[in-house]
Amino acid sequence: RIPKATIGRLAVYVQVLESLRRDRVEVVSSEKLAQACSVNSSQIRKDLAYFGEFGVRGVGYYIQELITSIKRSLGIDRVWNCALVGVGNLGRALMKHRDIPRKGFVIKAAFDCDPDRIGLVIKGIEVMCLSRIKEVVPSLDVEVGFISTPPERAQRAANFLIEAGVRGIVTFAPARLEVPANIPVEYVDFSHHLYAVAFYINQEANK
Amino acid sequence: RIPKATIGRLAVYVQVLESLRRDRVEVVSSEKLAQACSVNSSQIRKDLAYFGEFGVRGVGYYIQELITSIKRSLGIDRVWNCALVGVGNLGRALMKHRDIPRKGFVIKAAFDCDPDRIGLVIKGIEVMCLSRIKEVVPSLDVEVGFISTPPERAQRAANFLIEAGVRGIVTFAPARLEVPANIPVEYVDFSHHLYAVAFYINQEANK
Numbered sequence: 001r002i003p004k005a006t007i008g009r010l011a012v013y014v015q016v017l018e019s020l021r022r023d024r025v026e027v028v029s030s031e032k033l034a035q036a037c038s039v040n041s042s043q044i045r046k047d048l049a050y051f052g053e054f055g056v057r058g059v060g061y062y063i064q065e066l067i068t069s070i071k072r073s074l075g076i077d078r079v080w081n082c083a084l085v086g087v088g089n090l091g092r093a094l095m096k097h098r099d100i101p102r103k104g105f106v107i108k109a110a111f112d113c114d115p116d117r118i119g120l121v122i123k124g125i126e127v128m129c130l131s132r133i134k135e136v137v138p139s140l141d142v143e144v145g146f147i148s149t150p151p152e153r154a155q156r157a158a159n160f161l162i163e164a165g166v167r168g169i170v171t172f173a174p175a176r177l178e179v180p181a182n183i184p185v186e187y188v189d190f191s192h193h194l195y196a197v198a199f200y201i202n203q204e205a206n207k
Numbered sequence: 208r209i210p211k212a213t214i215g216r217l218a219v220y221v222q223v224l225e226s227l228r229r230d231r232v233e234v235v236s237s238e239k240l241a242q243a244c245s246v247n248s249s250q251i252r253k254d255l256a257y258f259g260e261f262g263v264r265g266v267g268y269y270i271q272e273l274i275t276s277i278k279r280s281l282g283i284d285r286v287w288n289c290a291l292v293g294v295g296n297l298g299r300a301l302m303k304h305r306d307i308p309r310k311g312f313v314i315k316a317a318f319d320c321d322p323d324r325i326g327l328v329i330k331g332i333e334v335m336c337l338s339r340i341k342e343v344v345p346s347l348d349v350e351v352g353f354i355s356t357p358p359e360r361a362q363r364a365a366n367f368l369i370e371a372g373v374r375g376i377v378t379f380a381p382a383r384l385e386v387p388a389n390i391p392v393e394y395v396d397f398s399h400h401l402y403a404v405a406f407y408i409n410q411e412a413n414k
């Protein structure tokens with residue numbers, strides 16, 4: 001069994017490698033990759049060793065090859081159908097965010113409980129009433145739910161998604177969810193970026 | 208000097224500790240904190256050692272005390288005034304997101320270049336034309352810029368922010384920015400959460 005901490009880091013390695021690839025970088029040294037991922041280079045070597053031999057001594061890592069290998073090892077080299085609940089400001093931004101389908105996650109359905117939003121069509125998807133989620137999610141082979149409701153409504157959204165049959169949830173609402181043990185939940189929270197930028201501003205000032 | 212990798216992790220420790228505090232947890236073991244932060248517990252001890260002695264043997268860490276100490280060490284125990292550029296779907300969601308002011312970052316001004324958006328008032332802030340940023344940012348002591356424009360417009364937004372005098376940038380647009388070496392940039396990207404949820408769904412299926 002691979003430790004949970006390793007999985008968290010591997011997901012970040014793939015994200016960082018993909019952004020290097022977007023910048024047309026083909027090879028990266030283990031030091032540079034380590035710095036970009038906020039880990040030590042010995043940690044990267046240890047994590048990758050679960051899956052095989054990757055780096056080339058004196059050269060570093062071939063980015064495309066490493067992305068493919070990690071994705072295959074994580075089992076994420078395929079398309080995942082998603083359903084989004086809460087088509088407000090953030091929900092609409094997520095439905096238009098090109099980076100999501102680029103990573104293999106396709107929003108196939110969107111739900112809301114506000115009559116003013118139901119019937120809207122965004123990026124070809126018609127917003128439906130939450131009460132229809134139980135019939136729609138299985139029919140579209142949806143496996144992942146996104147929650148972009150206000151925090152006090154997130155638990156109810158999670159209950160609907162789980163009852164409809166999703167197998168995992170990514171939530172953007174700042175609220176803890178009570179879910180069965182076999183349903184993984186990922187909480188999206190960018191506050192560590194705020195802390196880091198503040199620290200580096202101070203550091204520049206003290207130079 | 209503290210390594211960049213340590214700063215990245217400390218910012219995540221604060222974020223995780225604050226979410227435990229929100230769940231009214233007062234003490235956390237070093238194993239539990241390590242798992243929640245996707246690091247090993249020896250890594251946490253090493254990182255904190257730069258700032259002093261924190262954990263209590265056999266008990267763990269007192270959450271409130273640890274948050275205060277790390278924030279003071281990082282120099283983020285004060286309010287940061289921010290300016291947001293790009294008041295579209297995501298921009299509006301950020302201006303309403305209660306988690307940002309809760310962490311000490313206050314959006315004081317918002318800018319856009321679309322005449323339909325200029326003049327809107329969101330959470331008491333009037334959206335202004337980007338051309339006014341040079342006079343507004345210094346007058347409000349703004350130090351941090353948020354970018355929530357489409358990716359192909361992010362560089363232009365960054366140039367305006369830097370010329371206006373911001374000292375650091377947090378960008379949500381998936382595009383690399385060219386900025387002077389003394390301006391820190393944090394890129395907000397949640398794709399590692401997508402990869403992690405997919406992996407755990409597969410893991411549940413293989414049990």
Ligand SMILES: NC(=O)c1ccc[n+]([C@@H]2O[C@H](COP(=O)([O-])OP(=O)(O)OC[C@H]3O[C@@H](n4cnc5c(N)ncnc54)[C@H](O)[C@@H]3O)[C@@H](O)[C@H]2O)c1
Nearest residue numbers: 086087088089090112113114148149150151153173300304
């Ligand atoms: N993590 C991040 O990156 C991030 C960034 C910005 C905002 N947020 C969070 O995202 C959430 C949404 O913010 P917003 O500005 O889009 O809010 P919003 O009010 O514009 O949108 C919320 C939508 O959810 C709908 N809704 C409410 N309860 C529902 C339910 N039970 N089922 C289905 N739909 C429901 C509403 O009708 C509305 O359309 C908030 O929790 C906010 O704190 C997160």
Ligand SMILES: NC(=O)c1ccc[n+]([C@@H]2O[C@H](COP(=O)([O-])OP(=O)(O)OC[C@H]3O[C@@H](n4cnc5c(N)ncnc54)[C@H](O)[C@@H]3O)[C@@H](O)[C@H]2O)c1
Nearest residue numbers: 093097293294295296297319320321355356357358360380
């Ligand atoms: N990282 C994340 O969490 C996340 C999530 C969703 C979307 N996004 C990204 O956020 C960005 C915004 O998405 P959206 O759905 O809100 O888009 P949108 O089109 O609704 O909003 C963009 C806004 O930026 C304004 N704008 C464009 N160029 C500008 C400039 N040079 N100066 C000032 N304003 C300018 C537009 O007038 C518009 O109001 C996109 O890049 C998207 O990919 C990021």
